[in-house]
Every structure is written in structure tokens, then in C-alpha cells.
Amino acid sequence: MRLAALFSGGKDSIYAAYLAMQKAEVVCLVTLVPENKESYMFHTPNIGWTELQAEAIGIPHLIHHTKGEKEKELDDLKDAIIKAKEKYQIDGIVTGAIESVYQAARIQRICHELGLWCFNPLWKREQVGFLRELNEKGFKAVISGVFAYPFDESWLGKMIDEDAIKELADLQKRYKINPSGEGGEIETFVVDGPVFKKKIEILRSKKTYDNYNGLFIIEEAELR
Secondary structure, eight states, X not given: OEEEEEOOSSHHHHHHHHHHHTTSXXXXXXXXXXXXXTOSSOOOTTGGGHHHHHHHHTOOEEEEEEOOOTTTHHXXXXXXXXXXXXXXXXXXXXXXXXXXXHHHHHHHHHHXXXXXXXXOTTTTOOHHHHHXXXXXXXXXXXXXXXXXXXXXXXXXXXXXXXHHHHHHHHHHHHHOOOTTOTTSSEEEEEEEOTTOSSOEEEXXXXXXXXXXXXXXXXXXXXXX
């Protein structure tokens, strides 16, 4: 079976693609780049660096731009999937959805309309266990955005290692946050892992932060 993976560069989409590779052939990565930073459907922090990630992984990469307007952006997603189907003869789509019914239902509907299988290998995974599995498998993900209390500026650029996972598990107990960011609390960017032929070295970055909202912005990076 030939699959296309929806690819944001974050931990969920990359790990979902990794799991799909155990069952089928992932023949391309599909990235939607929204103009609207508040897109309901698509990840935005450091989205421009997905090209470098795709190069590191060694899989063809399709980039499709969208204004990111609620619901209208689904037409752009459908167009991107149609392009992948035509170019790579795919049989299905891989998503990194864990909890978002909003996202999962809309992607499934598009796949149904196009006669494609929708594979959601992370759906309803227990989140702390998922983070530990991600870490144990050797994936290196940095936190590229924080968007909720109690995440302060110190989280920006932090690697999701065992210490960070323990902190996230504690915050889940104390504040009911989603430790993997499924409530929009955090976003991530993966720099290395078993699917990478080369790792990404971040050479220059900056942080912006105000009132529990912040970004870790990659300004320069290379493959090593």
C-alpha cells in the first residue's frame, strides 16, 4: 500500500509516518502552509523548515499553500491530497491525530470522498506513554511554541526528554493540560529520529514570548 503522510514537522506527524512505514510504503510527505497563524487545521511554527526535514528523511515532499481560513482551508487540503494521489498513486493518507475530533473527522471525510484509506496510528493514545515511547525510540523534538498557562518562556526550545516528560505529566495532574499538546498548549519540531538519514542542527534561533504565548523561531539550520 502506498501512503502519503500529512507532515507538519512536529512530533505527531513524524511519529505517525514512522509507524506507517512499519506497515506500508510512505511515498510522499504533504505539508500545508497556512497564511493564518491561527489556523484550526494546520500547525504553523517553523513550518518553512519542513523542507529540510523532508530532505533529512529522504522522501518526496509536496508543499501546498492555504490562507488558513476556517473550513475553507479544507478545500486546499483536498487539493493537496488530490495532487499527491495523481503524482504518487497513493492509496491512503497518514495523520498524526491523537485527540482532535475536529481535525480527524474532516480529514476522514476528504479521504472518503477521494476513495482513500485514512490511517490514524496515534488516535486516542495515552499521551504521557506516547511521549515516553517517542523518546525511547530516539526521536528528538524541541518545543517550538507554547500557547497556554502555565507554560513559561523556559519551555521554548526545550527538548522533550525524560525530565521534560516528567514535568509535563506533573502539569497534567495539577492543571489538566494535555501533555502532548492536544489542546493547543504546545507545538514541536523534530530534529532527529530513526527515520532521519541526517540530523538537523539548529544554528541560530530566537524566542518571542508574552503572557503564556511564545515561539521558538528557527532562523538558521543545516543537516549534519
